[in-house]
Amino acid sequence: MLNEKLKKNKIIEIAKNLLKVRLKDTINKLLLILFGRKWKIIFINEYPKCGGTWLRYMLEEALLSKGYNTNKKEIKIIKEKHILQRHWLRYTKYAYRTIVIIRDPRDVYNSFYFHENYHNPNQKYKTIFGYDERKIDKENMYSYINSKLLYPELTTPGFSYKVFWDTFKVKKDILFIRYEDLKRDTVRELKKVFEYIGVDVDEDKINEAIKKYDFENMKKKQENADGRKNHVRKGVVGDWQNNFDENTIDLFKKYYNDTIIDMKYEDGEAWGKK
Template identity: 25%
Template sequence: MSRSRERVIEVVENSFSESGKVSPEDLLFSYKGILYPATLSSPETLEALKSFETRSDDVFLAGYPKTGTNWLGQMVMDLESTDAKYTEEEMKERINAEKMLEMFPRLEFGDPGIYERMKKLPSRRIIQTHLPPHLLPPSVLQSKAKILVLFRNPKDTAVSYYHFYNNMPLLPSFTSWDEYFAAFMNGKLAWGSYFDHLVEWNKYIDHEGIMMINYEELKEDQVLGMKKIAAFFGFSLSEEDFSRIAEKASFQAMKEKSRETHGKFGDILFRKGVVGNWREFFSKAQSEEMDQKFEDCLGGTKLATKMKYDVYCKVSK
């Protein structure tokens, strides 16, 4: 387990005991109109992020919260390490480097000095983020580094984020699903509006250095999805490698080991990981409201077609 994950576990588990001492309004801060968890980041950190220096071989993974980014991150780390054929000693050195440099598993987490320390990390760096394109460091989109963007249908994303919000002591809770739904639709959550994220990323759908993949696509055929990801990043693996990683990095396998890999955080992080759970929460009016919102924001776009909204989000008649 990398030190970056250990650090988040440490912060989250400390917050369980400290959560009652922090008022809900102090759990989040606003930066450029978007909310972020105050325990994990700060305006100073996000300002310092502008100077981040991208390497051409960096591997970036982007996605709105609760779209499957932890699952994707495990897959990509396994694909990358298999391709690189690290020895056991090399893996220890990489993990120790993260420990020494006090890394976090998201680009926007940590103290303002973290980006200077990241310069000392060995390549290839796998960098994950929930940030939208306009808040990424300028060097990211200007470099030859590749970005893999993960999407999940908005209704399942909303439900997953609702449970995460109410179980995560770093975030303020909601008194009801209806109260949360209004916040989700208006982008009044940590990392802002789901729909704004999609609208922004849609502008880059034809960018040669960016690949977009759906959570639902990965759930339907994880091996095929991983083969597409490996081809995009230039990773070379055998059929046996893909099968082994798919078994190890399945959602169920990660959930079963979550206590071991993520501590108490595992219970919050890995819930159901299924497609269609939104039907248990959305009222007919809420479902129709989100259908209209999606149409208003992304109707007719390439991204909307790729996401198969009608398949995953429309009520069967």
């Protein structure tokens, strides 16, 4: 009886939090439309697991002395000089500056697998994905990606990465940052962002931000903050190669090969062959 009551209270709490998030999202969309340019809102938009949180943390640190605000851990109501990070298909045109961060789709879905099955497990999602605890990750990966690609509307963020890319690849006045470039030469890519935004940032400030939010430090901070498994996992470029078997590779080629080529991560269909 007590367990049932606790379960019910937990469901109510989750529902309330979800309503709060949706309400704040709605308010923020309205404020962005009305004041995005006037308030000099910087909008980091991404498909989940593309590195937007990492980029936002570094911008927040480097731009602190310039009066910029950010989301922090929870979604806040935006105000003047706010750094907004979301996963939206619309509203970017209302921001003062929009940065779209992209990542190899194979690594995105690979990272999503570990996030949704380990860091933030959801039994409903596990049922949809056909997750089997008796199987190893490489075996579960196929059913996960198959479900994720076939039914994107059933899970976060409600649309596929392909739809996200097709929506924004034709947009003008947007700065595209590749996650892989950000990993390879973080200083250069941040300088590119600051030039686009139109602010001068001392290189020492840039290096401090990079050091503070390197992946190991971010892992430690999150572990100390909540004790859960990390939202920040590995951030390794090409980690999909460790977790995709031949069936998963063939499946991904079927649905995403054209997108991977369009995004210039491959130039044909030969990838994944040993």
